[in-house]
Amino acid sequence: MSGQDRRAGGRRGISGDVWNALALFGLTALLILGSRWISPGFGGWSQAKAILVLSSFVVVVAFGQQLVILTGGLDLSIASVMTMGGVLAFTFIGASSPALLWGVPGVLLLTAAIGALNGIGVVWLRVPPFIMTLAMGIIVYGATLGLTGGTPRGQPSPLLSALFTADLAGVPLVIYLISVLAVLGTLLQRGTGFGRRLYAVGTNPAAAHIAGLPVRRITMMTYVISGASAGLAGVLMVGYAGGATLTMGQSYQLPSIAAVVVGGTSILGGSGLYLGAVGGALLLTTFSTVIASIGIAEGWRTVIYGIVILLALLLLREELYVWVGRLAARPGGIPPRSTPSTAMTGGNK
Template sequence: MTSQVDVMSKFQAEQDTRKARRIDRHTVSAIAVFVLCVVLILASRLVSPSLGSWQQVLTVLTLASFLVVLSFGQGLVILTGGLDLSLPAVITLGGVLTTTWIGNGPGAWYMLPFVLAICGGVGLASAIGIVWLKVPPFIMTMATSIIVSSAALGLTNGTPRGASPDVLLLLMKGSWLGIPAPVYFLVIFAVVGWIVQSRTVFGRYLYALGTNRDAARIAGVPITLVSVLPYVISAVCAGFVGMMLVGYANGATLRMGDNYMLPSIAAVVIGGSSILGGNGNFAGTVGGAILLTTVGTVIAAIGLEQGLRTIIEGGIILVALLLLREELFERLRGLSGKPRSGG
């Protein structure tokens, strides 16, 4: 018992040290990303007078709401050292099931949780393969994506039917005080997501698991549960994004999730999270999602092709990886005159 207590104390001290280091880094990263968003929006007026307006800001926030929800789930998976490549397929599944089973009009809106439960089941299947069968996350989620995509194709015979239920139209098309409903939803979701990731026991477990799995196990972290839940939550978020897209476009397509794979990872990395796990902050992820959406909006406004947009997004990830290295922040702290922690 004494040995276990000593190990737990040492682990907690290590976590406190890492947390203290994360505060400066993640705060600076999040602020820098949001400042860059503002600068980019203002600079976009140089490209077109129609850009940089308040209306464009509302449009960017509305479009960013999809990526924020998706990146929350992806961020939890990455926090544990994993990666979820099944998100585009689960987005499509959520959208297709919504239009096919519920359809337009008032519809059976109570079926929406059931659709999300099915999407969560997809995430559970991926987690079972990763946690119990020891299949690498990259391979397992890719296989899941292929299976789910094929199932959606078989369900629709290549042509999704139906339109959006009224409740989703209200969520994505409604407004209050001149501000679109998705903007309110974005703010609420961002706050809730930040609390879940940074201020709950579950969130602390995720950080512990991603930092040191063996130490987390000795400290009493329920490894299996904490390893499984992020994939389930990620799939539920993806299914809900499919619903949101249905409400926004009033219909579903078999390729509706294809453009969200790279951005879901990019938003997390740009926000300051480590792709290796154990390090991240949802506030930065929200900023990363808004930044990528702003970039996409500007590119669309000036008529650049989708291929070039993907190249730019890849370049942004590379620059973020270079700028957000721990060594850089250590050097900045050294230049500011702060003593380094440790020996």
């Protein structure tokens, strides 16, 4: 936004983001431990396990959502795509375990294709991401509604349910799954060429274009991945709930964005780490679990949610770093007498 040199100093991008993620994990642990105070049954390993399992869906959808946000977009079709994924898995895979082999990839392919449609709309038709994905969400929801005639029919899959019920060394299988995802996701972002180019596109699309990066393809890919990750979350939900409903995705739209934003990703694109989003998901899930346990109304939970997002936005502003940097740079700690208005120093046309 501002055309001046930023005095964020020589902060190395990576360590800052990792720090941020670790802080979120720490906060989550503290919150879980602290909840013992509310009820003696809380604060133990079993509660931590329950929270990890519960947060797995947000962890999964937040992966795609974050990639989209990193390129400066937003995916508002996630709730409907997740529902569609779940309904399809419930209907077509059913109780058959061999069907998982083709069923799960099939669902992921289909939801990825929906993501691709989002990508085409945003990248080639230049529809604002927020409009495109909102409209796509309604379309997909309508299609799911029509497809099921209002009530999804099918059978729960025992193997999918086993992800949540069976454990290995006392830890439910799904927790291994999201741990692996957290590591792979972070590696994809920081360790691969795709990830590096993705950040470049998110930081400065114009420069990325001039530098010869395939800006459209990369942006498109983020929507495809977002569709697939929402589909995967829907499939997992079927395992957890043992069924599918037409509203199963609804309560994950805002958390998917909130986890990403609270996890330290700039909504303007270009900066953030998946590990942070995972931390954000854990923290928010813990938060709502604890709050729910003290019997607070859903309204208050929503209000607090909104305020948390707002605080995260306020705290993550680049200007704040600039300001802190200036305080550190000036021994007197006196802020500059005047700052030019952003409106004026911003680039022209």
